Amino acid sequence: MSTSRAPPVFLLVLLPFFASTAFISSVNGAAHMTPETSAICPTCPYFLPTPREVTTPEGIPANLTCGVRLLADRKVSWIRRKDLHVLTTGDFTYTTANKFRALHLPGSPYWSLQVEKPTVDDSGIYECQVSTQPKIFRRFTLNVVVPSAAITGTREMFMKAGSDINITCIVKGAIRGAPVTWYHVLPRPPYTEEEVEEINAGGRGGVQVVTDKHAGTSWLLVTHATWRDAGNYTCAPVHATPATVSVHVLDEEVPAGLHHDLHPSEGRSSITSPPCSTLLTVLLLVLQRVAAVNEHGHWCSFCLLLGITSCLSLTAVYTAAGETWTAAQDLSSTWSVWRL
Incomplete structure (x- = not known):
């Protein structure tokens, strides 16, 4: 008569630990199916490989797709990481923003979060979370760019x-x-x-x-x-x-x-420079004669200064139009005549 031997006590103690490794701790949130974990926990859900980063132009719809096998009666939720807002759970959309929508075909292992007319503000990390104990999740990056x-x-x-x-x-x-x-x-x-x-x-x-x-x-x-x-x-x-x-x-x-x-x-090319030097010369000659016979010489100086200022302003206008006349040339010629 043969008798079956009971498994060692330490294996019974470590079995829950081995089973929990099928989920991988919530530190990294990734559950990968391997031959070892499949043998230990054949009913544990695990993620399928899907693109983890999506880039889309502003205004063009984008889909983040999360694949989960062996889901059973568990739920898949999409969470926006920057404010921890639950956007969808299963086929139900929790947010009032019309741009977010859950997409899933019955019997399909793929659960998608669709973002309609995304803007640059929608860029960031989105989390696909499975309601296991402990929870497992996978994070996706959405980049919305302005082309x-x-x-x-x-x-x-x-x-x-x-x-x-x-x-x-x-x-x-x-x-x-x-x-x-x-x-x-x-x-x-x-x-x-x-x-x-x-x-x-x-x-x-x-x-x-x-x-x-x-x-x-x-x-x-x-x-x-x-x-x-x-x-x-x-x-x-x-x-x-x-x-x-x-x-x-x-x-x-x-x-x-x-x-x-x-x-x-x-x-x-047809624009000609104003004869500023000639005008100043005539003005100075007249003022020189008036100053010689008029005791109010300061008025003559004021008039002279006013004439020079006006001519410099006119010269600056024509210089801006592309001419090469400069106020320094006018003043140089004027000063030579005044010394005479």
């Missing part, structure tokens, strides 16, 4: 007529694969309405747009540029802030109506 485009180089480009225009646009934070559209604001005479055209291969020959949607980079190439290719070029990705560069095409004869816009420096 934007940036054109490499300066905001103004000066090109020689006949050369090639090459513009590079880098898109940051946009959805991978989002299309990029280029626009061209044509050069127009002053005080006329702007004309905007979408750039595509069907336009004039020599224009090419290449976009690497995976890298988020778009290139615009315009060969043999003419004055008609001048103007503003805008890189406009979907759901992103656009970027603009101004292109000037130089050294080519252009229509008279556009001459002022394309070559603004030439429009000021």
Whole structure:
């Protein structure tokens, strides 16, 4: 007659400890199923591998997905860590904010927290928690970014007529694969309405747009540029802030109506400097004669100072317009005449 032997007492004591390791302590909140833990606690829930970090553009819905096996009658809750606010439990949404919603298909081990129209303030840590004892949880990071485009180089480009225009646009934070559209604001005479055209291969020959949607980079190439290719070029990705560069095409004869816009420096060449030195000279000669016969010489000095101030102000205005006349030259000439 055979008798079964009872297990050692120390194994009975340590068995609850081994079973609890299936959950991993709430310090790290991660429950991973391994052959050892599966043998010790075959009914313990555990997390499935899912993406732990999600990045989305502002305004585009984002889903945080938590996978849990062997859930049984336990509940899955989503908690926002920054204020410990319980957002959802099971299929029920606790928050009054309409942007948060629980997503789950019956029989599926995946429980998702959907964030509709997220803003930058929604960025942070979200916790998927299972109602075990002790609780197990897994944390997820949501990054909400404001997509934007940036054109490499300066905001103004000066090109020689006949050369090639090459513009590079880098898109940051946009959805991978989002299309990029280029626009061209044509050069127009002053005080006329702007004309905007979408750039595509069907336009004039020599224009090419290449976009690497995976890298988020778009290139615009315009060969043999003419004055008609001048103007503003805008890189406009979907759901992103656009970027603009101004292109000037130089050294080519252009229509008279556009001459002022394309070559603004030439429009000021006809401005002449006021004959400030001549005016001061005449004024000083007159005041010198009056002072010789008038005992109120201080009034003459006051008038002289007033005349110099007025002339300096006039000279400063023309200097701002691009002329090279300076007040120092006027005063130097005036002082020479006064000493005579």
